[in-house]
Amino acid sequence: MTATVTTDSRTEKSDRVTSRGTGGARRRLPRIPDRIRQGGLPYLLLLPAVLLELLVHVIPMVIGIVMSFRQLTQFYINNWGGAPWTGFDNFKIAVDINAPIGEALLHSFFVTCVFTFFAVGLAWLFGVAAAIMLQENFRGRGFLRAVFLVPYALPVYAAVITWAFMFQRDNGLINHVLHDQLGLTDQPSFWLIGDNSIYALIIVSVWKGWPFAFLIVMAGLQNIPRELYEAASIDGAGIWQQIRKITLPSLRPVNQVLVLVLFLWTFNDFNTPYVLFGKAAPENADLISIHIYQSSFVTWNFGTGSAMSVLLLLFLLVVTAVYLFITSRGRKGADA
């Protein structure tokens, strides 16, 4: 979103760049000669990126949408063009909440919503708190910054396997602390199966996600002009007031993009539950991506799996559009 804005503001400048050699008098050249002079160069430069995005993202996605209208089972896997059309049958199966498949999908959707709400909320909160607390210089600041980035740098599978070990019922750290050391539970609990699994998933996801929020907010803080703080402190504003009146409002645009990105990543996250629980997640932590994977690759029903993916995409599109609409309106309101 930010990128498109900057693209626009740049257009006029590049006009000047390309016509510079012809002298100031002809600065307002019509566009067409410009384009001829630069030839197809920009397109040539973009070609590799466009081809690759087409091959790996756009075309597969179109095929995915087409597949959702076909009865695609393992018999058609080598000849998926020959799979019979079924119209909206796959979608009907996916959303029929009175039948097992639709009911399970709805359940998985609710689980994912709850999970995303807490995982994004906490990751965002921790990231912002950490970045603000490290904004000023003090001894140990560089060290802490490195420490905070460790969860982000660790490969997902290595980190999440470690969490899976910590959540083991009999030999894990969590139960050792909660049961043996603090005596909070009557007996060691299960964390990776049963009702507690959603907590385990949220904790791991927050642990993995907050350093990214920290990184982005830290970068955002560096764009706040120092003069604002100086002026505020001359006016007698204390540090809490400066955080409330300068830091947080200045972070608004960064936060808006950050929350959206965190939401999309968390909602689609496959890696964390897959490494934590394996191919079949416990019912209470059955995230939508795992659920669709399970429906497609384990039960070999690709048509229904594709229909579920399309529904997921539609949902994400709607949420993103609404979010962008609300935040851009908010920004306009703030400007006015």
Add this chain to the structure above:
Amino acid sequence: MPSHAQPAALPRAPKSSSRRRSPMAAPQSFLWTRRVILTFLAAFALLPVYVMVSSSLKPLQDVSGKFHWIPSGLTVKPYFDIWDTVPLARYFVNSLIVAGTATVLSVIIAVFSAYAVSRYKFRGKRVFTVTVLSTQMFPGILFLLPLFLIFVNIGNSTGIALYGSRGGLILTYLTFSLPFSIWMLIGYFDSIPKDLDEAALVDGCGPLGALFRVVVPAAVPGIVAVAVYAFMTAWGEVLFASVMTNDTTRTLAVGLQGYATQNDVYWNQVMAASLVVSVPIVAGFLLLQRYLVAGLTAGAVK
């Protein structure tokens, strides 16, 4: 760790003056809040690291029984055993080839694209940036299966083995980091004065000469930042790695599960192997993190 965070607001370290702000001493309430928050977050961040390191040095009977904060006996045996239990060295090499190649290609392609968008005016520019960015929001699961089928079909019809090969995985991974890399480099290139490459053009450089002699050298921090991001994306990906690889091309993301699917889970070996595959990337990342923050500041967060 943050407990020696005493009169922090005093301007005693002039080296990072750009981020120092209030000349007034911070009140006790702030200092205590900061201590509490930072201690909690540091402990949270490092807890699994402690478990990883300490458990990797424990004998098997120790990790199989109740957890203990202090290892009962130290041993480095797991670090030797990990290479025999699963072919870890092969997975390591595979991951290195896949992530390394994907990173190099992704960065080169992103530099070209970002240069075009940052320096030229052309029809379809907006469509390009919006489309590329929106590919970021596709759920991976939606194009996993079609991509898998495309790769299988290309293999069947042309003999180019993409499915199960490193090439297919490289091709896939380089597109994952591409949108973010292009987006960030556009912002970064924009922050480099256009006078610089204009001057190069006037001096007789071609557009590509201006790109490689002027823009790229000036954008090194941004390029390092996207390279780090691309490498980490490829090194940590699990979903496509588990579907698109076979026994010989398996990467660490899938290979590490090998310790856990046996009857006995060798937790000390799992932890040792996790540490071995993490150390290079964490070390590299921490060395280069300053570039990442600088790159994000100039590129993505504006």
